[in-house]
């Protein structure tokens with residue numbers, strides 16, 4: 001998928017309702033539930049093997065860049081808006097992107113020596129996404145220094161979320177994907193349905209890399 | 217809180233048995249139900265933001281629904297085959313939440329004579345449950361009504377379901393004393409531990425987005441000070457010590473006299489808190505006639521909590537009590553009585569915190 005360059009202000013890119021998004025290339029990425037057998041603890045696989053989860057069927061992805069930022073617009077169907085986190089059983093809706101930080105990083109959240117960078121947006125903090133680094137299932141770690149801003153709308157039973165970040169980052173540079181114009185990056189996606197108590201490894205994910213070509 | 221150690225579970229690693237295990241024994245025959253233990257814990261540890269509904273140490277009236285409500289029916293822990301038993305996350309409402317009161321209106325709003333204190337829970341609703349809602353109700357029919365108090369904390373289990381459920385390995389068991397701790401820097405608030413713990417002794421801090429529980433007062437213990445629930449207990453029934461210390465009261469009660477039993481051993485987590493079961497007066501019939509063959513608290517009920525050895529333990533307690541009543545020596549009764557405080561009840565933790 002081509003990530004076009006459009007020289008508009010970052011705040012315009014950041015708005016999921018901005019008309020500029022109609023000019024962007026898009027892709028509908030199919031999702032599937034993460035296998036219960038791949039959950040890192042016996043408790044989690046035993047509990048969830050008989051439950052229905054990860055039912056979000058797809059996520060519609062668009063991306064644009066301007067001179068110094070990249071923005072991803074992710075849209076998926078979710079009739080229930082879960083944004084609170086007060087009751088013990090409250091889990092907010094969430095979405096994430098995964099970028100390999102090494103050539104042979106696994107789709108399943110990377111591995112030892114082959115880390116991935118995760119961009120994680122969650123509905124209880126709608127205006128920012130977190131940048132995590134992971135080197136395998138169970139190892140995700142928040143990188144406080146990398147800032148990803150976000151904007152989200154829930155309307156007509158769908159979430160639309162834009163995550164936006166500088167193309168290159170200097171702090172924690174080794175733990176964050178560097179977006180280089182003219183080159184390609186790969187990514188995958190995950191969606192959590194908070195209303196179904198989905199969190200951590202309980203989610204829908206895209207089991208194939210999506211190649212992004214960053215327009216020079 | 218303390219840093220993660222390399223002890224305990226790696227993601228698929230085996231559980232390591234600690235070098236030593238700290239344990240507590242609660243003699244239920246001495247508990248007054250005063251809640252001093254719960255309050256001292258609250259004052260010491262759970263006053264920060266997001267902790268207002270937390271009671272790491274609770275005292276439940278038995279028979280009763282407990283804290284959280286009906287926790288014994290929630291599952292968790294391990295089944296007979298050693299497989300995890302699925303469970304659920306107990307809610308704030310089931311724990312009893314933390315209520316807010318209209319104090320401003322009643323005390324300062326000039327309405328003291330026309331209104332009264334009305335609690336509301338976090339959802340702004342009038343609560344229909346609290347942390348001790350069924351206190352002193354108990355069970356049985358008059359004239360055999362009965363109840364006793366059951367203090368509960370995290371059991372710092374040897375096969376801790378919480379630790380083994382966490383996908384991040386954020387929970388660990390310390391090698392030097394077997395205390396089970398949640399590393400709050402590692403925890404991401406996923407709450408699988410709250411589900412997996414069959415004793416439902418873990419709380420969720422929604423402000424910090426982490427789970428929290430009893431820490432066996434490890435910063436006190438490291439300085440030779442007993443956990444605050446134990447030191448403050450006016451009933452002097454909370455024994456503390458290492459299980460392998462043959463001269464200490466814990467070893468005597470658990471291994472030598474074998475009168476201290478784990479709560480719901482069938483949950484499979486191998487708890488390290490033990491209970492001396494409560495003795496009770498004989499049952500009475502409707503005419504007031506005493507039936508010495510039947511205890512007021514049904515033995516079957518005690519067995520449902522403390523397992524098949526209850527009868528045997530009660531018989532030992534009864535026999536030793538008799539000896540003492542006759543003026544004979546009873547090492548067991550002397551141990552349970554705690555003549556010298558604090559050295560008889562937590563010999564390794566006698567340091568007065570005020571003198572540190």
Ligand code: HEM
Nearest residue numbers: 034096097098118120138139140188189190200201205383
């Ligand atoms: C079969 C595939 C996958 C499995 C079994 C899996 C499993 C897990 C588990 C067990 C956790 C919790 C432990 C931790 O924080 O590391 C987790 C967290 C996370 N995963 Fe995955 N994962 C999978 C795929 C993905 C994909 C494709 C993405 C993103 C596109 C992703 C994004 C994340 C993020 C952002 C977190 C941290 C969530 C938080 O902090 O609350 N995962 N995953």
Ligand code: SF4
Nearest residue numbers: 370371373377378413
């Ligand atoms: S009582 Fe629950 S929280 Fe405490 S160690 Fe055992 S399983 Fe974990």
Ligand code: SF4
Nearest residue numbers: 248250251253449451
């Ligand atoms: S402080 Fe002691 S006597 Fe009072 S409720 Fe707690 S355990 Fe029972």
